[in-house]
Amino acid sequence: MNKLTTQEIVDLSREYTFFSWSVQGQVNPIPVGKAEGIFFWDTDGKRYYDFSSQLMNTNIGHQHPKVVKAIQEQAAQICFVHPGNTTEVRARLGKKLAEVAPGNLKKTFFALGGAEANENAIKLARFYTGRHKILARYRSYHGATHGSIALTGDYRRLAVEPAMPGTVHFLDPFCYRCPFGQKKETCHRECISHLEEVIHYEGPDKIAAIIMEGVVGSNGLIVPPDDYWPRVREICDKYGILLISDEVMSGWGRTGKWFAVDNWGVVPDMITTAKGITSGYVPLGAVIVSEPIAKFFDDKYLYAGLTYNGHALALAAALATIEVYEEDRLIENAAKVGQYLGRRLEEIKARHPSVGDVRYIGLFSALELVMNREPKEPFDPPVMAEVGKVLKENGLFTFIMAKKDMGTIVFVVPPLCITESQLDEGLALVEKGLEVADKQVK
Ligand SMILES: Cc1ncc(COP(=O)(O)O)c(C=O)c1O
Structure with a gap:
């Protein structure tokens, strides 16, 4: 087969395939040819620092030989079995x-x-509790399918409403832009009393579950105050409501612990996860439930199923990925390099007037850019487009949020195998982008 040229790859992809969350005529994909560790290269050989771990999922870095080998071996042995049958890899994982x-x-x-x-x-949650309402937060993303987009609080839900009925949203513990008008010194955890008030109005005995991202990711990297998760856990216990931690983005070492909730010693009733479970090498999602919920279904029919429930290739990738987290001590590295990252981000904030806030936990971080430090106005989207262009030209790929009503935010979420010196190299490129924004500060 003839190799396609770089231009052909881009043109055919644009003509025959849809790209997510974009105006199709405006997409500008990088044709990726190879990747290794924290880097990837386009098909012309240009190298990029991957500062968003692609879509915050390639946590172990690209093309780890152990996971590639596990997928190859599983493919050679057996790719797929009926989901009602099982495999050794399913048992082990x-x-x-x-x-x-x-x-x-x-x-x-x-x-x-x-x-x-x-x-x-x-x-x-609905089967287990016999209740139907689900509470979720406004600054959240839980997925794009009918029910998950209903849980999602952000603008992506609005386009497809009416979605699944029975979801109710509440406000976030977003300290930089506190929705209750508080500052650190005046805060009485109004976010917690607000949640309890919403529960009262909605009827505690109607609410099956509260779902929250362990740490909010794409909606602005919001790290909650230390007592937030424990206090939500208490409220759930008080009213018999299940607590679900969506660890799709915040799990798998991203915050310096296996799961974000581990930072606060909280045990939810369910964890939902995906992304880092296989580091993206093969698609996989998972719902891990508590023992009582598991037992409940021992004598009840589980009305849930998917042809690809327990796909052997994905499970092999997951098992090998988890072994990589352990053997390469990636979670320890995320915690250690994460502390360094925090210090570096604070320095960068001090140097660049366009940086209003830096938020970080482990290797999960973001810089919120503002036109002015008071009243913290976000930049116009074209300014952020220019920041993104400069980063790309300089060989750094990352996720940028550029929405006037949500904030203008540059994410720094590298693979967990990054070293301090690689982090410094990438941050130097981020600073080149910030210089563009600095010139627009009013
Ligand atoms: C917190 C969170 N939940 C759910 C999802 C949806 O995952 P997927 O895109 O694999 O369906 C995402 C995706 O970014 C996410 O960040």
């Missing part, structure tokens, strides 16, 4: 997930990605 998940989280339902994991978590 199920047990492993129970080991790394917190507390009494024990039994896993496999799906293909984050949205499907959340869809199934909602179903399980």
Whole structure:
């Protein structure tokens, strides 16, 4: 077969395939030819620092030989079995997930990605509690399928409403832009009393579950105050509401712990996850549920199923990926280099007037850019487009949010195998982008 040229790859992809979340005529994809560790190269050989781990999922870095080999070996042995049958890899991975998940989280339902994991978590919560409402937060993303987009609080839900009925949203603990008008010194955790008030109005005995991202990702990297998760756990216990942590983005070492909730010692009733579970090498999602929920279904029919529930290739990738987290000590590295990253981001904020806030936990971080430090106005989207262009030209790929009503934010979410010196090299490129924004500060 003749190799396609770089231009042909881009042109044919644009003509015959849809790209997500974009005006199709405006997409400008990088044709990627190879990748290794924290880098990828386009088909012309230009190298990029991957500062968003692609879509915050290639946590172990690109093309780790152990995971590639595990996929190859599984493919040679058996790719697929009926989801009602099982495989050695399913047995091993199920047990492993129970080991790394917190507390009494024990039994896993496999799906293909984050949205499907959340869809199934909602179903399980409704069956288990016999209640139907689900509470979620406004600054959240839980996936693009019908139910998951209903849970999603952000603008992406609005385009497809009316979506699944029975979801109710509440406000976030977003300290930089506190929705309750508080500052650190005046805060009484109005976000917590607000949640309890919403529960009262909605009827505690009607609410099956509260779902929250462990740490909010694409909606602005919002790290909650330390007592937030424990206090939500208490509220859930008080009213018999299940607590679901969506760890699709915040799980798998991203925050310096296996799961974000581990930072606060909280055991949710379910964890939903995807992305880092296989580092993106093969699609996989999972809902890990507590022992009581697992037991509940021992004598009840589980109305949930997918042809690809327990796909052997994906499970082999997951098992090998988890072993890489352990053997390469990537979670420890995320915690250690994450501390360094935090210090570096604070320095950068001090140097660049366009940086209003820096938020970080482990290797999960973002710089919120503002036209002015008071009243913290976001930049116009063209300014952020220019920042993005400069980063790309300089060989740095990352996720940038550029929405006037959501904030203008540059994410720094590199693979967990990054070293401090690689981080410095990439941050130097980020600073070149910030210089563009600095000139627009008013
Ligand atoms: C927190 C969170 N939940 C769910 C999803 C949806 O996952 P997927 O795109 O695999 O369906 C995402 C995707 O970015 C996410 O960040």
